[in-house]
Amino acid sequence: NSVFTLKVLPPLYFIIFLVGLFLNGGAACIFFRVPSESGLVVYLKNMVVADLLMLSSYPFRVVAQLELGGWYIHVIVCRFTAVIFYCSMYMGILFMGLISLERYFKIVRNISSSSSSSSPSSCRSTLARIFSLRHLQNPKCASVLAILTWTLLIVFLLPNSLLTSKEANETNARRCMDLKTPLGKEWHRVSSIFSVSMFWVTLVVLAFCYASIARQVYQSYRRVRCNNSDVCRKSNRSIFSILVVFFMCFVPYHVCRVPYTLSQMPGSGFSWHARFLLLQLKEGTLFLSALNVCLDPVIYFLMCRTFRDSLL
Template sequence: MSAAGMDHLNSTHRLTNQSDFSSLFTKQVLPSLYFVICIVGVSLNGVAAWIFFRVPSDSGLVVYLKNMVVADLLMLFSFPFRVAAQLGLGGWRLHVIICRYTAVLFFSSMYVGIFFMGLISLERYVKVVRHTSSSSCSCMSRLGGVSLLHVLQNACFAQGLALLTWSLFLLCFLPNAVLTSRPANEENWRHCKQLKTPLGLQWHRGSIIFSMALFWVTLLVLVFCYASIARHIYQSYRRVRRDSSNICRKSHCSIFSILVVFFICFVPYHVCRVPYTLMPESGFSQTSRYLLFQLKEGTLFLSALNVCLDPIIYFLMCGTFRESLLRKLSRKRRIRRIKTTAVTLSKT
């Protein structure tokens, strides 16, 4: 091999080693955590899907929650690939599969779930604040508030909006899989960007900007909705104390649950993602890059934890889901009690 060829291989090797920020945390701790939330998430979302898809889609809220279940199940599908890759299984070809397909599935499902959280919060805001406020205003204002509420809660409108949402995200994220089409080998598998075509790099950059903008807009919507509902509840409490406790409990359980899950799962990752995205163009030292990568991987795990926390939202927000779950659990306990009684009688 020529000297130039040796220099090229050596420089590539140095670049690979410098860019390999793996650690005990990413190679052993995170795979175990992902495995645990994969098992728990499949169990919880399997039960949620089993109950939800026996519930008629008779309101916008139910439609939005059902789509969140679908997004969580799709995200869960990508977990085994991530765990296997972090454990060093499958070789470089598995990493190529992750770059081209499962990472795209993971992030597209995550942002679909974020978007539906925003829609649910907006629907709750219109129901609790705008609808109640419009009842004490003029006829024109009342009609406007009620019509907006009816639109957001209408099942047909919600289904059409859900279809439009999935189509939009498919259009945004699917090209990231299609345009990651450069030949893969044992030298370029560590960096997904090296597998992208020039158009793929531009599309990837555009999808990052779109997803980051979507997150921050959704965060503003959630904060605005929760602050408005909290203020409305406080004002209602001051006016009619005896009626406010029930309103307070229902509204806080629903909107507050979404806000807590959103801040736990998604805010840390997106705060970390800003400097991480700018890292290639920045003057960060190698140590800073290493620490930032560890932080990014840790906060990304918090985003994945969303699949285990979303069922709490379903239970608190949807009365039909809660009643169906409790009814099925009580039925199982009753059947178990009858079987135990029958066994006891047979032994006597």
């Protein structure tokens, strides 16, 4: 415990809970009135659901950090709301990856296919059509991918709740690992490696997709000579908003998590002060990940014309 975790973070979490609930509640009201006419809309709708689930865990975190609910609230956090928080966070990360792939195949591959249509005998043109992965833009296929994504995360993360089943008391309630069975501790390790690996894979996907998009957009702008125009600026904002939110919210936490995890291992050689500092840093960067619920509506507004027209 520290002043940062006990006095600073709880009011900040409460503020983003209120702001996020207002923004995502409004986004849900808008999104679920419009048809799922594209894969992008399907992925964005699922991001709204993930954000609302993530928001539902914030009040329990605030109450636990303020020590308002006794040791019982810590048991609820360890067994249920912490699992909901991390599951929702990684759902949002995966849907950002799917959105990036959908944008890549819509912008880069479509332009490449149209530019090479003049030479139908070209092997490159044939391969582009075969591997265009247009199903990412198809609403029905996007819905299937969304269901598979939810199922995958639930299968890996739900046992963390079921296996945190040791009898709780005032002594062990504040240490989640003490509430886990031996199998639960092993499953926690495996699911943590799986989740972090998904993040780094998604980061590579985003880097590749947006580097390709930036190159393609730049070349297109040079061809049509629209540099510094309003159209160019709006296009840049809509395309790269998701990249800014991803790097701002999720990258700091996962970079910090590597040394923090190493410091928790037996015989790590980290001093008490180093472990304490890493814990405070981890909690601070985790707050940035939680801030994602307030920034996602910006993505909806900039990327989805249907959402923007409905709102305005």
